[in-house]
Amino acid sequence: MTQRAAIAAIRFGLGRRPDEPLAADPEAWLAGQLRPDVPAPALPAGLPGYGEIAEALLRDRTEREQARTAAAAAPPAMPLAPVLPRQLRLIGEAETRAHTGVLLATATPFRERLVAFWANHFAFNIRRSPVVAAHAGHYVREAIRPNVTGPFAKLLEAAVLHPVMLGYLDNNQSTGPNSPIGWRRNLGLNENLAREVLELHSVSPAAGYSQADVTAFARILTGWQMRPFTQPGGGVWFNVNRHEPGTKTLMGRTFGEGERSAPEALAFLANHPATHRHLAEKLVRHFVADTPPPAAIRRVEGALRDTRGDLGAASAALIGIPEAWDRPLTKLRCPQDYIVAVLRAVGFPAPEGLGVVATMARLGQPLWQVPAPDGWPDTAPAWTGPEAMLRRVEWAHAVAGRSAGGADPAALAEQVMGPLANPTTLREMSRAGSRRDALTLLFTSPEFQRR
Amino acid sequence: MNEHLPRRTLLLGLGAAATLGSTRLAFARAPGDARLVVVLLRGALDGLAAVPPYGDPGFAALRPGEARDPGAPGGPLDLGGRFGLHPRLTNIHAMFQSNEALVVHAIAGPYRTRSHFDAQALLESGEARIGTSGWLNRALAGLPEPSRGARNGMALGTDIPLLMRGPTIVANYAPLTAARPEDDLMARIAALNAPDPLLGPAMREGLAQRAFTAGALGPQPQGTQAGGPRPQNPTAELARTAGRLLAEADGPRVAALDMGGWDTHANQAQRLPNTLGALDEALGALREALGPVWRRTAVLVMTEFGRTAALNGSAGTDHGTGGAAFLLGGAVAGGRVIADWPGLAPDQLFERRDLAPTTDLRGLILPLLREHLRLPERTIAATFPEAGGFSPMRGLLRG
Numbered sequence: 001m002t003q004r005a006a007i008a009a010i011r012f013g014l015g016r017r018p019d020e021p022l023a024a025d026p027e028a029w030l031a032g033q034l035r036p037d038v039p040a041p042a043l044p045a046g047l048p049g050y051g052e053i054a055e056a057l058l059r060d061r062t063e064r065e066q067a068r069t070a071a072a073a074a075p076p077a078m079p080l081a082p083v084l085p086r087q088l089r090l091i092g093e094a095e096t097r098a099h100t101g102v103l104l105a106t107a108t109p110f111r112e113r114l115v116a117f118w119a120n121h122f123a124f125n126i127r128r129s130p131v132v133a134a135h136a137g138h139y140v141r142e143a144i145r146p147n148v149t150g151p152f153a154k155l156l157e158a159a160v161l162h163p164v165m166l167g168y169l170d171n172n173q174s175t176g177p178n179s180p181i182g183w184r185r186n187l188g189l190n191e192n193l194a195r196e197v198l199e200l201h202s203v204s205p206a207a208g209y210s211q212a213d214v215t216a217f218a219r220i221l222t223g224w225q226m227r228p229f230t231q232p233g234g235g236v237w238f239n240v241n242r243h244e245p246g247t248k249t250l251m252g253r254t255f256g257e258g259e260r261s262a263p264e265a266l267a268f269l270a271n272h273p274a275t276h277r278h279l280a281e282k283l284v285r286h287f288v289a290d291t292p293p294p295a296a297i298r299r300v301e302g303a304l305r306d307t308r309g310d311l312g313a314a315s316a317a318l319i320g321i322p323e324a325w326d327r328p329l330t331k332l333r334c335p336q337d338y339i340v341a342v343l344r345a346v347g348f349p350a351p352e353g354l355g356v357v358a359t360m361a362r363l364g365q366p367l368w369q370v371p372a373p374d375g376w377p378d379t380a381p382a383w384t385g386p387e388a389m390l391r392r393v394e395w396a397h398a399v400a401g402r403s404a405g406g407a408d409p410a411a412l413a414e415q416v417m418g419p420l421a422n423p424t425t426l427r428e429m430s431r432a433g434s435r436r437d438a439l440t441l442l443f444t445s446p447e448f449q450r451r
Numbered sequence: 452m453n454e455h456l457p458r459r460t461l462l463l464g465l466g467a468a469a470t471l472g473s474t475r476l477a478f479a480r481a482p483g484d485a486r487l488v489v490v491l492l493r494g495a496l497d498g499l500a501a502v503p504p505y506g507d508p509g510f511a512a513l514r515p516g517e518a519r520d521p522g523a524p525g526g527p528l529d530l531g532g533r534f535g536l537h538p539r540l541t542n543i544h545a546m547f548q549s550n551e552a553l554v555v556h557a558i559a560g561p562y563r564t565r566s567h568f569d570a571q572a573l574l575e576s577g578e579a580r581i582g583t584s585g586w587l588n589r590a591l592a593g594l595p596e597p598s599r600g601a602r603n604g605m606a607l608g609t610d611i612p613l614l615m616r617g618p619t620i621v622a623n624y625a626p627l628t629a630a631r632p633e634d635d636l637m638a639r640i641a642a643l644n645a646p647d648p649l650l651g652p653a654m655r656e657g658l659a660q661r662a663f664t665a666g667a668l669g670p671q672p673q674g675t676q677a678g679g680p681r682p683q684n685p686t687a688e689l690a691r692t693a694g695r696l697l698a699e700a701d702g703p704r705v706a707a708l709d710m711g712g713w714d715t716h717a718n719q720a721q722r723l724p725n726t727l728g729a730l731d732e733a734l735g736a737l738r739e740a741l742g743p744v745w746r747r748t749a750v751l752v753m754t755e756f757g758r759t760a761a762l763n764g765s766a767g768t769d770h771g772t773g774g775a776a777f778l779l780g781g782a783v784a785g786g787r788v789i790a791d792w793p794g795l796a797p798d799q800l801f802e803r804r805d806l807a808p809t810t811d812l813r814g815l816i817l818p819l820l821r822e823h824l825r826l827p828e829r830t831i832a833a834t835f836p837e838a839g840g841f842s843p844m845r846g847l848l849r850g
Contacts, residue, residue: 173717174765177764182764187765188763188764190717190764190765191769192716195565195566199568205569211802372494372568372711372714374567384650385606385653386653386654386656387657387660388653389653393632425643428639428642432639437632441640445644446643446646449650
């Protein structure tokens, strides 16, 4: 394997699977994954749409109420077992199994890295509420994945006006104080979503917006909420009775009232120069270096400016950054990337499913449970706590134990690391007392921790 | 008496003073013997809910559903006539009654951002701009050298927060739950990583720390395997562990602990009590685990900013400015509320929406470094490079 092929698979991808065909032209292999005609990954049948999610939430609630009634009627000597929200659990298991299955098996790993990047940019936590949890897989499948190589405005609207984000950042409750519901029930704004979209998802504080802009944007967003799951169809709707009437001025731009004002304001923010700068810096930090080279940021920023925010063009610009092809690779694999890279290397049959999910939690990065709306950290010091490193070692040792019957460790090192494997590592592996120990050394070597 | 004396005190030659009667003085003045725990509440605690100013008529106007007098159903625990504590904060209240808790109100850091992430990073780094090290780590440089293999600072949880990152190596503890490779393989892995500037120290420190904590805590409890039952209150588990390790004679002197769950934008009255209860339980567990060392301990509980004075449209509160902080422990001259109270009338609020900050949080921190940890002035200058811009509070500590 050439060095450029190894870097393409490791820096831009999810780590090599030994059974993957080697690309003759690594840059073309990466660029090919950005084409709009790349087929969506094969997902198991039966993952729920909006309507089925709403039915499932309703069924859970009905069962809970029935259990409560039964418990009240039962004699005290016969306590009933607590009823778990069964549909929610089934959806969660199916979605996480499907998602991790894609990560382990995909033949377009650069694209999946972009999905992970944007899902972290539009971060969310399933512990926020059952509604957020029930929609999490749908959000990644339907709002994020189809939009990672299109216009940023489309991705921004798809993510922000999805039940996950409307629930996670409280827009469901935000009510125009002068809207009919606001008047009748004396309700008002919740500015959480507006503030985080400005700060984290689009222009960032560098744009210099004020509290008045946050409030104005919160007013624009009023009315966009999840459809109550007691109504058929589910998904999102615009509740005009919660919408704040009148025009609003956001960062010098005036927006009218009504359903279209939020998508218009999101498009305005998506195409703001400060947004391009913010996204470029985050992309370069993620794919190139913890301290992004200024020229590299300018290159990606220029691609976004020249294409009015085309994320395919921005991603292609990343491939063209000279530093991206330098060694040694300096970015640390975060726990989720690390787990996926190890499991792709040993070729565990996908879907490994729930085992992956439990390990992500154990290594400090539980799936779809970002602690705060700013997403998982993207620099190495956040992931190099001594305890966290030891847990990687212990888990890698366990995996090596399960897969030691298979490949020759030295051959596997060549297949997954190529010339990026350190000679010291290869020498230590050859001296290891067992295949298991040799694989453990490969997976705990400093170069395997990097991408 | 003597068997309770930490070995380090005896080694420093201060055991004699302790046996002569003025025990508290001797304990408090032993250099490097004081314990400091910093609890960072991430997400912005609502100071007006935690410490309701029930004596201010403006409070009832802002929060009609919350304003109750002490003794009323659901009313606060009284703090002496103007302020109360949320009813779930019973351990803090008991500490207050035994003069071991200071409650500080209308306090905030020097920044006025309403961004969680900037505010936390500024609060942790302690500098005018977000740096790469935290003030608590920089403070460690002024403590006496720990004994061989031990660390003066400790972060609880699987990662090290910015507050504890920096030039001094700190210990890191999270419950051990998996079988580990044999010692020989671990040594090879550590050697393989040793030349790596990032992973080498982490791996070495992790191994050293495991050996230390295993000795101090005894065997790890079963039933905490991956997938097994989660502890009901993980913060209390970590706080109890912190207390046990801090109480060791050769253990750490300074510990940092994070707790989330404070960003109550909606339905605050339903969500906040359990979070406050979990915090209170953790502080009680810390006190219990510290045992006699509690006397030499100060616990700072702080948050990045307060929340809006009035409720928002969904019975929650949005990001605000002034809030509350707590200073707890046997070393604290407690039993008081410290507040230069700005009032809650509309024109008394900061930008007409938040409790106005009248006390600089750094003024609460600085005496902990100078009078409690007794750090040299040059360490303090490096810990808070901007220390000219605020006045340290006086009389926070005993002795």
